[in-house]
Amino acid sequence: MLNQTEALDRTFHALSDPTRRGMVKRLSRGPASVGELAKPLDMSLPAVLQHLEVLVACGLVRTEKIGRVRTCRIAPAAMKTAEQWITERRATWERRLDRLGEYLAEQHEGGKR
Template identity: 70%
Template sequence: MLNQRGDLDKVFHALADPSRRTMVERLGRGPASVSELAKPLAMSLPAVVQHLAVLEASGLVKSEKVGRVRTCRIEPKVLNMAEQWITQRKATWESRLDRLGDFLAETAPETESEEKRTDT
């Protein structure tokens, strides 16, 4: 099995950059060449290639070179791994906040409207 913590570190590092997130979003629609990925970005082609290298090292993107064209595609399993990690954290915090809300509701002093009803 993969080293999940190290793999997640690489994935989140790769996704920390807005240009790389733009590339991942584009690849979510289907495979694309490096030049297609570079079009919306205000950077040189060598800079795009460096960003792609980070995405490939994280496992988020795979590429294949056919002739002179390098085509990239997203690797959904790796993206799903990050999504599962986030979903687990979200569930933990939602549960804790629900328990806190229940506790506060049980221990809250009478509200102003309840006080007025008892005074009249």
């Protein structure tokens, strides 16, 4: 099992590359073979494989080989971890800004009287 910090490291790192985001985008619409993933990309097949490995290593993608074809599909759980981290941060600062807003409003109220 991957610890939380390392999981986030890997997931955000995986998403920081446009090629990998493209692959995730493609797979969001449905499963695809390695070849199908590679077709729109302007790079060698081994390069595509390496990107795929990164996506698999962080759990964003699962793959399964049947015959000579490897089929790739999205595994939503890893994405949820990343999403959740962002959501938590937002919750924290929004709460804080709300409090600040209330405070300023009160100040203003006070000034009007």
